[in-house]
Amino acid sequence: MAKPVPTAAGSDAVAAETPPKQLGPVFKAAAGPASWADDRLGVAKLSRPFIRKVFPDHWSFLLGEIALYSFIILLLTGVFLTLWYKPSMAEIEYGGSYQLLRGMPMSESFASTLGIVFDIRGGLLIRQMHHWAAMLFIAAMLVHSLRIFFTGAFRKPREVNWLIGVGLLAMGLIEGFAGYSLPDDLLSGTGLRFVDGLIRSIPVIGTWAEMFVFGGEFPGDLIVARLYMAHILLLPALLLGLISAHLALVVYLKHTQYPGPGRTNGNVVGYPVFPVYMAKAGGFFFIVFGVITLMGGLMQINPLWTYGPYNPAQVTAGSQPDWYMGFVEGAIRIMPNWESHIGGTTWSWNVAIPGLGLMGLLFGLMAVYPFVEQWVTGDKSEHHILDRPRNVPTRTAFGVAAITGYGLFWVGGGNDIIATQFHVSLEAVTYFLRVMVFVGPVIAFLIAKRICIALQRADHERLLHGAESAIIVRDPSGSYSEPHVPISQEEAYTLTQHVDPLPLAPVTEQGDLSDKEFKAEQRRRKATRFFFLDALRKPSRAELEEAASHHEGDGNGHDGDGSRDVDGHDAKEIGAGSGPRRAQD
């Protein structure tokens, strides 16, 4: 069925051979300026390789675009907000149009934020869009990084881009937090109070760091102006730089692609930037923009006029940071109250470990993972074809365990809301989470790994026995069966193109390795065996051929009742040694 098609390069060539006889009106109008620019900058030569650059088409490749577009929207709406916002903690009396705060003393930054909300037409829309876009920016980065992780897109040669991505995510959190703190409302002030306590808790230098960040005792009068600088200049500039590098590397290294017929490690199959991706990606930009605008218009976010101005003697039930800091908040909440008092000093493990340690752990693990996996598998080759997550069960299980751990910490950040909304005891939620943050990821790891292996088995089933035809046949003896039909070569290729796991037996002979090297290699091989433990080998060509001839011999593929036959068959083949083999043998 699958005939080799004229490759797209051919069609490209065809398209190039039959250029439009005459330039269209747009081209005619652009001809003058274009040649002016080309004379000076060589734009035709520079842009030519990019105009028909190929991008593969898959919905999961658009997750990063959501983050990119959210960032652009953040820049646009952020510029609008700076036109009225005053980053000052100087105290003034509010005289704007929100009745319930009139006459109250408050900082200029809070008053000017109220001004944007109530006195600038469209200000509330832009502010809410900015806030929603910030939430989506980080959420999209997170799901994008998960896509990269589970498909193994961080492998050589893309480790650098993965690191840039981790940096972007970390900086996104800080950028978001800085922005959240700017209005100087009760909730953001409570957040800053928390940051003050967090910075203080750093052993030895904490108090120095606190004084240097806040310019004096909390709250001081500098922190809003300093955060403003970080929020609108320092961090956006860094983000912009890193995003540019991130995209440049995507273009330079060319996009990865999912396995499939005609897709090899040496090519990339998809649509050209111009016109298809220009329309799709450009269209998606406007869709993201539109959805964020609708959210800004219809969904209220951060109604700080109900929070009131910051006052160090006030607090509200349900004090939470935005979702992306929720996992840190959760860790802080469920941490046992460990503190050491040594001599005249205080070591606040109860704040420092969950606050700084957990963030360090998350980004640290993310940053080193590609290198650890490379060391474990010993795989130094380039990868441009993505893994199907089931084919690397241990990595997938690690990812699921990490999501589970993150999710449990996240739940901890809302333990009071959980308690009131689901009518359970706050203490019970906390004690449960104290255990589950350790146990949960382990359970998730085991389950995810088993699911991956089960899915691999299902692939084997399809390869060796074909797909269920959904036709029930009654044979003359009266028994029913569902014949299986062989799967297409396209599918069979997709299911078998991945590289098999490489189990390594322990090194038995030291050879010319030094003692240290020998031990290191032994350790590495232990890790390798763990990584590939229980993963299935794909069927060999001989096994597939044997299964195919077996099919033909049987006529409809199976004798007897279909459902039981599958199981029985499978077991028999494993017994005969021709079925799925375990990797470690």
Add this chain to the structure above:
Amino acid sequence: MTELERRNVDGRSELVALDERFPVPDPGEPEHLPRLTDVDEAAADRATRQIALMFGLVPILAILFIVNYFATPPETYIDFAGLHANLQHVIFGVTLGLALTLLGVGAVQWARQLMNDQEIVEYRHPHESSDQERAETVGILEQGVAESGITRRKVLGRSLLGALGLVALPGVVLLADLGPWPTRKFIDATLATTIWKEGIRLVNDVTYAPIKAEQIQIGQLVNGQPENLQDLHGTEFQQAKAKSSIIVVRMNPNTIKIPESRQDWHVGGILCYSKICTHVGCPISLWEQQTHHLLCPCHQSTFDLGDSGVVIFGPAARSLPQLPITVDSEGYLVARSGFTVPVGPSYFERDSRNDFQQGDN
């Protein structure tokens, strides 16, 4: 098979024979199937009309947005199906949001339905330099090094490195004024102390009305401040308030534990505690009058005010500092002294050996 070999030149999978690497040969790009719009001109026209309609609605919505800007009075509200919000704001969001979404959906639909959907193939090229290129680059670099003379005059390199390293120092030192230096003296005057002193009256927060002991019933909670807080303004006020906030509660003295050392810290069961959590400094006032438990809404640390403020749950490690109080000649509550330990979250230089611990007397 030979074709396959040629097309998959990632020779690093040589651990297994190429044959085993791909047990099923690559069938190549699947055949391209035309869409309805490719074969049916009427369908293509229909798609064209749809897309043009979407684009056509955008200017109308944009104009509605502008009309709304000038015409809708800001103080009008929409109350429809649970949405009770500012009308102008909602119209802004809906018109602009729909306009942008339609623009996007139209463009995508154009690409999906009408643009050529034949996938094309681009070949990857190795990113790494060839051995020859590497050698050439190294050669050029070596030539540059030789031309600079640094190999012969090593002192130049070393002194340059030292110069570059130290020229950054002034930049770092310039940051030393980012904040005051937390010397022992500074800490004692700031973090470790509050504006509470002997004889300062306890007053209500917000209203600054002084508190008479007899006005406080059992089970009562008062969010209070020192009377001298109202003398402060701006930053000083906020900094002082962040430490001096108190809660005053009255409990039946017979049902609570009052240690020997604190017998004269209360007035007939009226106790005064710092309002600032010892964890990360949230103000706490979720007091349960029957259990005497005080819960912090930020991280759920729970303190027992009936037992000198010890921690009974949550991440806070230290008891809530208690303020010794008494009554003055007019019957108003006053402080007997300032707080005996620093209030608020821990800091490294804090001497935490004098804080109240469960079982102290």
Add this chain to the structure above:
Amino acid sequence: MRFLTARRRHPAAKALILVFALLVMGGLYSALAPTGKSSADTGTSQQVEEGKKLFAVSCASCHGLNGEGQVSGSIQGPPLVGVGAAATEFQVSTGRMPMAHPGQQAPQRQSEFTEDEVLALAAYVATLGPGPAIPEPAAYDPAGLSDEDLARGGELFRTNCSACHNFEGAGGALPNGKYAPSLIGVSGLHLYEAMITGPQQMPVFSDGVLTPDDKRAIIGYLDRLHEQPNQGGFAFGGLGPVAEGLWAWVAGIGVLVLFAIWIAAKGVKAR
């Protein structure tokens, strides 16, 4: 009905029937008793009399026949001597009392009593010992408060109340499964009574410390806060960033992923 038939020989059945019969009797009594007239024309003494009867039926099993309380035994109730009419009115007319079953916290529900019955009960409890009286409407009616008063009410609310009841009065968590209830839709009378009596775990905010004017300002602020529209759209119950985060994922990422799937999907082929 099958449910009932199957369990009619259950050991608890007799006790339940007894309780049911008592409830019916009590209900009949309260329905037939001439409460309406008493509060209308005669003095308080008759109201107290009615209240005493109601008390004996509905409250005495936990609080003792004379409101002296029961601190031991399986059914416990605090003494009501000195709690005053305001506490009684609050507890009974918000349906918190009589409690359906003992628990950490009496939840708010539909009251079992008419307004007159509540007043009779309150009048009776007030005779047990001096306590806060039911406030006059002028004390909690926010009409006529100036903008400054409302702003001050907001400041007082955020200082004294929002820690438990949240910035919008949407309620919040307390230890061991208890909670601060939502203040949305709670009448001015009940807000005022709660402040002066400190029901359940809530502390007392007596008039001597939080003056009646302050209380009225708080009530006025809450009224205005709850009647004003959400400026920016749907508000998700005033729960703050947790709800917002959830919606960012559901409505934001969720919808955009659906769009992404549509963008990358291969459309219908002609054959």
